[in-house]
Amino acid sequence: MNVINLQQKFSLFSDQWSPKIIGELNGQEVKLAKVQGEFVWHDHANEDEMFFIVKGTLKIEFRDKTVVLNPGEMIIVPRGVEHRPIAEEEVLLMLFEPAAIKHTGDVKHELTVEKYDKI
Amino acid sequence: MNVINLQQKFSLFSDQWSPKIIGELNGQEVKLAKVQGEFVWHDHANEDEMFFIVKGTLKIEFRDKTVVLNPGEMIIVPRGVEHRPIAEEEVLLMLFEPAAIKHTGDVKHELTVEKYDKI
Numbered sequence: 001m002n003v004i005n006l007q008q009k010f011s012l013f014s015d016q017w018s019p020k021i022i023g024e025l026n027g028q029e030v031k032l033a034k035v036q037g038e039f040v041w042h043d044h045a046n047e048d049e050m051f052f053i054v055k056g057t058l059k060i061e062f063r064d065k066t067v068v069l070n071p072g073e074m075i076i077v078p079r080g081v082e083h084r085p086i087a088e089e090e091v092l093l094m095l096f097e098p099a100a101i102k103h104t105g106d107v108k109h110e111l112t113v114e115k116y117d118k119i
Numbered sequence: 120m121n122v123i124n125l126q127q128k129f130s131l132f133s134d135q136w137s138p139k140i141i142g143e144l145n146g147q148e149v150k151l152a153k154v155q156g157e158f159v160w161h162d163h164a165n166e167d168e169m170f171f172i173v174k175g176t177l178k179i180e181f182r183d184k185t186v187v188l189n190p191g192e193m194i195i196v197p198r199g200v201e202h203r204p205i206a207e208e209e210v211l212l213m214l215f216e217p218a219a220i221k222h223t224g225d226v227k228h229e230l231t232v233e234k235y236d237k238i
Contacts, residue, residue, distance in 0.1 A: 001181070001200065006191045025167035025195045026217050028147060048144035054191075062120070072125045072173075076144045081120065096215060098145050 006032065006054060010092055012119045017111045019095055019103070021118040031095040031116065036087045040111060042104040043082045049097045050076045056091035060084070125151065125173060129211055131238045136230045138214055138222070140237040150214040150235065155206045159228040162201045166220040169195045175210035179203070 009022050009032055016034045023030035035058070051058065052074040060067050060075065061084040069075060077083050103113045128141050128151055135153050142149035154177070170177065171193040179186050179194065180203040188194060196202050222232045 001186075001194065001197065003186050003188055004193045004195075006193070023169065023193070023195050025169055025197075025215070026147065028145065028215075030169065030193075030195075030215075050142065050144055050149065067120075067122050069122055074123045074125070074142070074149075075120065076123075076142050076149075078120065078144075096144065096147070096149075 006094065009119055010034070010054075013117075016090070018113050019116055021116050024099065027099055028096060029099045029101075029116070031097070032119075033093050033095060034090055035085060035093065036090040039085045040104055040107055040109040041082055041084045042107040042109075043080055044077075044097075044101055044105045046079055047098045047101040048076055048078050049101065050074060050095065051085070052094040052096070054092040054094060056087060056089055058091045058093060059086040061086060125213065128238055129153070129173075132236075135209070137232050138235055140235050143218065146218055148214075148216060148218045148220075148235070150216070151238075152212050152214060153209055154204060154212065155209040158204045159223055159226055159230060160201055160203045161223040161226040161228075162199055163196075163216075163220055163224045165198055166217045167195055167198050168220065169193060169215040170204070171213040171215070173211040173213060175206060175208055177210045177212060178205040180205060 019031035019033040053069045053071050058069045138150035138152040172188045172190050177188045
């Protein structure tokens with residue numbers, strides 16, 4: 001049971017689109033990610049997913065709208081809703097999601113991470 | 120499915136030790152709270168609880184140690200672990216915990232909130 005400092009954890013990795021687990025509770029995982037560029041369209045059939053922005057500006061495209069998220073802002077993407085994150089410059093973000101979640105749902109892509117590292 | 124801005128949400132309330140629900144996902148709730156002073160010793164028998172500090176310095180006493188949390192830092196308190204948050208000056212924090220959680224576990228206290236407001 002230790003204090004987790006986000007800035008220190010972000011300093012431990014540089015690879016983008018590869019979330020790292022920093023905490024686990026109640027079957028959920030807290031992850032940090034660095035992202036830049038366009039991700040792949042996907043959804044998670046059974047998992048809601050929360051994005052919290054620590055640094056930078058993240059756009060998330062949905063089929064019917066696009067939202068823009070700045071530091072201190074968050075969004076909960078309900079299960080089954082297709083989304084595609086886009087970051088012109090690097091974004092640092094925190095994710096809350098069930099431990100069972102697959103990175104890109106049923107979509108397979110070169111960016112898909114099969115197993116998350118813990119840091 | 121809207122963007123949630125923490126600063127805007129914090130502006131909506133001023134009562135301390137009374138967490139407000141700002142999001143729900145996967146049976147979990149995301150809450151914001153303003154706290155100052157000493158809370159009551161308690162634990163949650165079946166729920167892990169995450170504290171993320173947005174503003175200020177929060178101490179959390181455990182029976183065997185005390186931790187100090189600053190903005191951008193978090194801690195996960197496992198189920199069954201007694202804890203007592205203390206804030207000399209007002210602290211703004213985000214909580215991530217199961218929807219079923221009771222504010223002060225099985226402890227009843229004048230600060231105990233029975234039902235959380237959504238904002």
